[in-house]
Amino acid sequence: MPLAVCVFCSSSAKIDRRYVDLAAEVGDELARRGHSLVSGGGRVSCMGAVARAARAGGARTVGVIPEGLADVELSDEDSDELVVTPDMRTRKGEMDRRSDAFLVLPGGIGTLEELFEIWTARTLGMHDKAVVILDPTGVYEPLRELMKGLTEQGFARPKIWDAIGWTASVSEAFDLLERSQPKIGMSFEDYAEAEL
Template identity: 40%
Template sequence: MTSQLRRVAVFCGSSPGHDPAHSEAAYRLGRDLAERGIGLVYGGGGHGLMERVSQGALDGGGEVIGVIPTRMMAKEWGRQDLTELHVVDDMHVRKAMMAEFSDAFIALPGGLGTLEEIIEMWSWRSIEFNDDPVGFLNWGGFWTPLLEALEALTETGFVRREVFDDLVVAETLDEALVGLEARRGATFSDKARAPLR
């Protein structure tokens, strides 16, 4: 499929996790992005799923932009063989720069860092700090427990239904790209933005 997205930011684990299928899928995703002409923006890491998705994109001849804090680079957590590597002062600058470079965000399996990053991007979109769409690649139901918890927040009135429904949840890259492109440039109505009572 042809995509209108120039670059996608991918958040994922700096460890491989226990299921080898996640590493294999991350590599394929990176390669598939490259073959579609979509640049990869990621956290610049050289381990775990971060290494696999970036290697897949590089092997596919794609653009790979890494953004990593100085402290992580000093611990040799990053990789130097990317199209561009930006070493920044802290995590806040890292996320802001990744957002600046990207047209959309996708979360692959990961831990606390992945969760924090994708939720912040979703929060930014919900308050129109950034209008780039957000999605979860829910391989094997990995994100289902989190999505059920977010659904519960919606049911209790702390997350607006239209904000929850704005999330893209997909099992394949093609499904994710279709959903992300459909939401590009879309904003919530003023009514949807009204404070909850």
């Protein structure tokens, strides 16, 4: 079944070229599998690479960008649909609403913010959409270790690991996105009793 896949990734122009190439590979695979793309609406760096590759393969692309970043990230005017929002919060809500699954590539604090918000919401049972991290070079390995430590110390429940997939290859990432995943099942009553 075709999915609208939201890809969270970098818009920084100063990163190693291999991450831009990774984003292009993701766009290629997304199109090959018949999915559509929801992205942050920028045309530079990884954000632009994933959208260009997806379109080149025939995929529909939707870019969502806040007014304040339209000039900084250079809006992807070639998107099949470009949505300009008043602010970042509205942008994330619109991206979430339009997406069936989430794929997280290496990125900075903006990407991490998006990851944590969607991961937390999945853990709480607020959605049952797949959340997958694609990290072939180990950029997020310190984060993974941090989260393991937080789990061991009781700051995070073990259920957080049921809410996310961690992969090192593009094909494996899409396999996980396409696989039907059960809801986490943590109710708001459960949440009221203990922090994540």
